[in-house]
Amino acid sequence: MKQNILIIAxxxxxxxxxxxxxxxxxVQQGYNVYAAAPDVSEKVSESLSKLGSTYIPFKLERTGLNxxxxxxxxxxxxxxxVKNNIDLVFPYTIKPVVYGSIAANMAKTPTISLITGLGFTFSGxxxxxxxxxxxxxxxxRYxxxxxxMVIFQNKDDLQLFLDHKILSSPENTAIVNGxxxxxxxxPYVPSKVNGQKVKFVxxxxxxxxxxxQLFLEAATKLKKQYPLSEFHVIGGLADSPSAIKLEVLENLHxxxxxxxxxxxxxxPEFLKDMHVFVLPTFYREGVPRSILEALSMGMPIITTDTPGCRETVVQEKNGFLIPPKQLNPLVEACRYFIEHPAMVAQMGEKSRQLAEQKFDVNIINSQLVEKIDMVLKSQTK
Structure with missing residues (x-):
């Protein structure tokens, strides 16, 4: 008889x-998969159905505490x-982890939580x-x-949970690479740079x-010295006190x-034409998915030496780790590629190799399914 897994997002x-x-x-491993999330669109519901899962809506205030x-x-x-006879609950991100774990405990159902980064709360x-x-x-803690089991995406987050006594011991914990x-x-696309026309994104x-903000400041500084270089920004406007204003972006554009x-x-299509991926984050990341996508496509990486990000760069091999919140190291890392354009392709090849060896989704998912199998088998003994 098939066992039922509930993923909560x-x-x-x-x-x-x-x-x-x-x-x-x-689904390939023979599980019935249920996916729960608030505010789903018809398009997302159809996508989940095509994957072989069943979508279940529930109400959740994504931000704030009520x-x-x-x-x-x-x-x-x-x-x-209870109604869907769930055999194991698999929540990720803070509210699903907290509320999903409490609900599963009330229903006496085993839970494996995935900690995908600690975000603003543990950054600010x-x-x-x-x-x-x-x-x-x-x-x-509660x-x-x-x-x-509690699964982390980097060793720093696990250590923080132990240091703050959120978890009493590392027993029944695991780490996967994002x-x-x-x-x-x-797909891997070898970079071809035309002179100093290096495209950062x-x-x-x-x-x-x-x-x-740091990226914009670096672009302002470097564009004056290297007018052929390009600095591309992709992202939606955010509803946050720290959001960058649209007028700032439009003026610079x-x-x-x-x-x-x-x-x-x-x-993916857009990145094929880019050369160097930049993410000078000081947000408490798990392992940034955007960096993994850039690694896979063969782009050198400039990011911060912070939890989750440092896992994605071998210093001076496939890019540069820089201190967070500092402009000059970011400027100098970008300048390196402008003045040594041949290194873009060389470091980009190393990025792809790192993606294949460490971050292949097949490797990560096999590890997660192995943990699920192990927990469910232990329940039937």
Missing amino acids: SLANSLPHFRGDFITKL PIKDFKSILQLKDII ASKKAKFLQNISKALY SLRKNK SGVNLERY IVARLIKEKGI QSGTIVFHGSRNDV
Whole structure:
């Protein structure tokens, strides 16, 4: 008899886009897969159905804390678990992990939680960030205590959970290298640079924590010295106190300092024409998916020496790790490629090799399914 897995997400679109290969793998392994998320569109629902999974809606306030609404989300998830005879719950991102784990515990159903990065809460130094951090730690500590396993995407996040006593020991924890990248969907394209016309690109939410402000400042500085170089920005405008204003981006675009593309659905096709991927983030990442996609396509990487990002770069082999929040190291790393354009292809080849060896989605998903198999087998003993 087939066993039932429930994957819980806070953003419906992330299920087919970021977990599609994982869902396919689970279905191939003989599991019935249910996918729960709020505010799903008909297009996403159809995509999930094509993958062989069943979509189940539930209500969730993605941001903020509202005890009454949040408790209703927990009860709704518990009902979903019970009504669909779920054998294992697999939540990812903070609210699904916390509320999904509590609901599963109420339903006496085993849970494996995936920690995909710690975000603004564990990145910021403001009073608000520290207040949220204390709440998040308490919620994680309470919700994870009966999880069968907690999986992290980098060793720094695991260590933080141990240091803050969110988890009492590393027992029943595991580390995987991010969400993985589909090497066929993001094919290797050897870079060809025409003189100093090096094309740098950032793909990110347009908030300061992702390093977009630093990228704009670096572009402003370098464009004056190297007018042939190009600085491309891809990302949707964010509803956040730290969001970059549209008028700033449009002014820089009109002056020729950057090329602002807004949000795009054809990122793999677009990256084929780019040369160097830049993400000077100081956001607490798991392993940034945007970097994995750039690695797979054979692009050198400039990113920060921070949790999740440092896993993606072998210093001076496939790119550069720079200190967070510092402009000059970013400028100098970009300048290196402008003045040594032959290194773009050389380092890009190393990036592709790293993607194949470490971040192939097939490797990551096999590891995740292995953990699921192990937990479910231990339940039947």
